[in-house]
Amino acid sequence: MHNMKNPRNFLFVVFFVALILFFIDIPVPINFGKLKLPVVNKTLNFDLDTSRLNLNVGPVKVQRDLSYKLGLDLQGGTSLTYQVDMKNVPSAQRDDAFAGARNVIDRRVNFFGVTEPTIQSLKLGSEYRIIVDLPGATQIDQALDLIGRTAQLTFWEEGTQKIATAEANLYPLGLTSIYKNRPLETKLTGKDLKSAQVTYGSNGNGTPQVQLNFSSTGTKYFADITQRNVGKQVAIVLDNIAISAPVVQQPILNGNAVISGNFTQDQAKSLQIQLNSGALPAPLKLIGQSTVGPSLGIESLKKSLLGGIIGFLSVAVFMIFLYRKEGFLASVALVIYTIIVLFIFKVIPITLTLAGIAGFILSIGMAVDANILIFERMREEVRLGKPAQVATRLGFSRAWPSIRDSNISSLITTFILFYFGSGIIRGFAIALFIGIAVSLFSAIVVTRNLLRVFEKDVVVRKK
């Protein structure tokens, strides 16, 4: 398996890396104090803030948030599950309507000013769902009211009356910077827009543009508007915010309008999604809600961490009691195991939930299993009269098939849990999976090398 020439060197590397990871694992910033260099008159700051990664070495510039992601059950907050009702949307346009609905929710949630919301869209067969996670104690009544509303798309034109500064906030956001005069709302709304698509310009250069298709009433309204506004801007407003204000080049009578400009592919796509969210208004239905009060969240976090620490210590004590020196070495491997798992949680990052922490703690128990298998095997070999060094080697190689086979069956269950589970179950499955995978590494590589180094002194007790 492992063929490092010198286990001592290998262990040194493992411990060194583990030490670095340990400091990254610590959830709060650490202050090592300041060092004043009198010669160059500079102060070196030894602050280690492990909630951010700020790498700036020559060409390598990495900036990342490196704090633990806590699930709503641990930090408190509300999770909302919406079903997008596609009853009135033709099946060919459902994906567009879905993207539109998600976009609307994105903007509304951002507008609401929640810190770090997460929004996921989920398509299950013919079901379209959007899950909104709002951490912290949010005004849920207001949030629900705002998020659940169907999107409103309106078209505006410039009026003739001068606008007074005081009334600027009476109009949708952004309109007063487009128009000098008072904006007027036209009769045309999202109801009259059949769909929007990204097309590519016919003028040869193929620049992306957005094409609008109106219904018959929409065509009529739009013809009136464009006839009135040649050379002027018509503003498109979604949920009270101006999203586009193209200039009318000529009257459009057939209902096929194109918004062109120096769009990039992404910009055209984003405008198309916004227009569709108004054109294909799919009502949102709240089908699931879960609110955890902040007090319960913190309580759960504290309790599960305490449970984990006590569990960890008891396992270490138990192992030392059972296997003495090897037990101690296994506990050292267990510490490294914990450091690595926490590091992976932080880096990927894995959202920590109550079930996830339970999965992790459970995997501590399983991590020890590989060591127990090996140690028991070593004892057997010693009992058969083999010298300690040979017994160590045989213990590892003979225990390996059992370790491999039994862990694969556990990994199979984690895959199935992940595939069929929702939210909490997935958190548990991921934590358990990472735990099992890392435990194999720590048991096989770390403990093995620890034993190799201390092999000379190890006298496996005969029973």
Added chain:
Amino acid sequence: MNIVKNKKLYFLLSGIVIIPGLISLALFGLKPSIDFTGGSRLEFSYKKGVDEGAVRKIFADRKAKVDSINSVAPNTLSVRTAPLEQPVKTAIITSLKNKYPDIVEKSFDTVGPTIGAETESNALKAVLIASIAITLYIAFAFRKVSKPVASWKFGVCAIAALLHDILVVVGIFSILGWLFKVEVDSLFITALLTVMGFSVHDTIVVFDRIRENLGKNYSLPFEDVVNNSLLETLNRSLNTSLTVIIVLFALLIFGGESIRWFVVALLAGIVSGTYSSIFNASQLLVVWYEWDKRNKNKKK
């Protein structure tokens, strides 16, 4: 020590644990939580004297259909209702706070009937597919073993041990549901699947040793090979289970109410998994072997 000889006694002991659970399951079933049935659950804590009747009335005033009110922890009530709309829930909280100013809303969950039905069918699928995947895996892992017992028989015996553990856990939760109104939720299914993984994990270690010893001792009777293998792996089985049990106990005592029943399900399953892998799975293999041998002899 011979732990194969008394196999009937071990099967009996399993029966004593499983049969009451099965009876309870037949009579009372399991109490599914809103995760599966759909509905709302409001949990709040209070400092002193909250009257259940008064709480019921506050819900009834808002036309919220109350299914049950349980005390889930000291000074904490959990009210389960038909699905509640947010405005109704807000109104209920306001009324509750008017009557009892010191109540704190701990959590509120609503599961729509669609999601409930979906969770239920996913849970069943997961358990079914996990069982199939594990059988296939064991048949694969033991493919080189063919004498005196075919590799697929190892798989079937491991699954029998696994079913044993599932029945123990499900039975215990049926009884707990009947006695203490303990509900079965998504976490319970998670625990069940974890127990399945662990149970097979444990059984495989024993079977692995049987496989190894079969390769070494051609002369010994099958029963003795199995017994030796069990004895050789006994320390490991007990020590491993003990570490997991220690960890789970720490979680049970210090881990808080939210995951209490989850931990109980894991504990029950892991104790049962250890028992079934030491006292049932391999003995079953021996019973099967002897039965085959008797049949062969009859034919001769």
